[in-house]
Amino acid sequence: NAGVMQNPRHLVRRRGQEARLRCSPMKGHSHVYWYRQLPEEGLKFMVYLQKENIIDESGMPKERFSAEFPKEGPSILRIQQVVRGDSAAYFCASSQSPNTDTQYFGPGTRLTVL
Amino acid sequence: QQQVKQSPQSLIVQKGGISIINCAYENTAFDYFPWYQQFPGKGPALLIAIRPDVSEKKEGRFTISFNKSAKQFSLHIMDSQPGDSATYFCAARRSGTASKLTFGTGTRLQVTL
Numbered sequence: 001n002a003g004v005m006q007n008p009r010h011l012v013r014r015r016g017q018e019a020r021l022r023c024s025p026m027k028g029h030s031h032v033y034w035y036r037q038l039p040e041e042g043l044k045f046m047v048y049l050q051k052e053n054i055i056d057e058s059g060m061p062k063e064r065f066s067a068e069f070p071k072e073g074p075s076i077l078r079i080q081q082v083v084r085g086d087s088a089a090y091f092c093a094s095s096q097s098p099n100t101d102t103q104y105f106g107p108g109t110r111l112t113v114l
Numbered sequence: 115q116q117q118v119k120q121s122p123q124s125l126i127v128q129k130g131g132i133s134i135i136n137c138a139y140e141n142t143a144f145d146y147f148p149w150y151q152q153f154p155g156k157g158p159a160l161l162i163a164i165r166p167d168v169s170e171k172k173e174g175r176f177t178i179s180f181n182k183s184a185k186q187f188s189l190h191i192m193d194s195q196p197g198d199s200a201t202y203f204c205a206a207r208r209s210g211t212a213s214k215l216t217f218g219t220g221t222r223l224q225v226t227l
Contacts, residue, residue, distance in 0.1 A: 004157075033213070035217075041219060043217045044217070059214070091158070101148070103160075105150075105157035105159065
């Protein structure tokens with residue numbers, strides 16, 4: 001009965017490197033959402049994906065950020081050429097369907113950019 | 115128009131007291147209002163949620179009060195316990211193809227002995 005899994009839990013990158021964050025949704029869930037939480041702030045929506053499709057990326061920065069949810073395997077949030085301002089906690093949530101109210105959150109990946 | 119405003123930013127309550135956190139929203143299309151509890155270093159966990167067709171929902175010591183005309187909703191924690199010390203986020207979601215949650219900025223609750 002595993003919940004939403006995210007790895008790594010902590011990630012340290014130097015400026016200019018790439019960060020890859022992984023999210024495995026709950027069993028039976030095919031909808032994944034990524035949120036970012038800056039220190040002392042609430043969660044901000046980034047992107048909503050179904051298997052092999054990006055449904056809503058209205059919260060994604062236009063440059064350097066991308067997300068995918070392949071047919072097999074976890075969802076990946078990719079940040080290229082990281083900058084200090086990317087330091088945050090990144091949370092993934094999953095739901096059974098787009099009309100399901102409840103989103104279940106993973107433990108998050110805490111990204112630190114040196 | 116997507117904003118959810120939450121107050122207070124922080125709250126200190128004595129053990130056994132009532133903790134009250136308030137949220138206000140602007141978008142009348144919102145139709146689902148959950149509260150999440152987050153402990154340090156953990157992900158948010160759903161605590162309780164309400165839809166606009168009811169004015170109150172209670173689950174154990176946690177109650178949501180909803181005022182549709184004022185576009186406000188609040189979380190009441192009765193008999194607050196030290197184990198309730200956490201950050202609480204209200205959120206809202208609107209029906210439609212996008213299921214994203216719009217979160218408030220959070221309230222850090224500390225329950226003292």
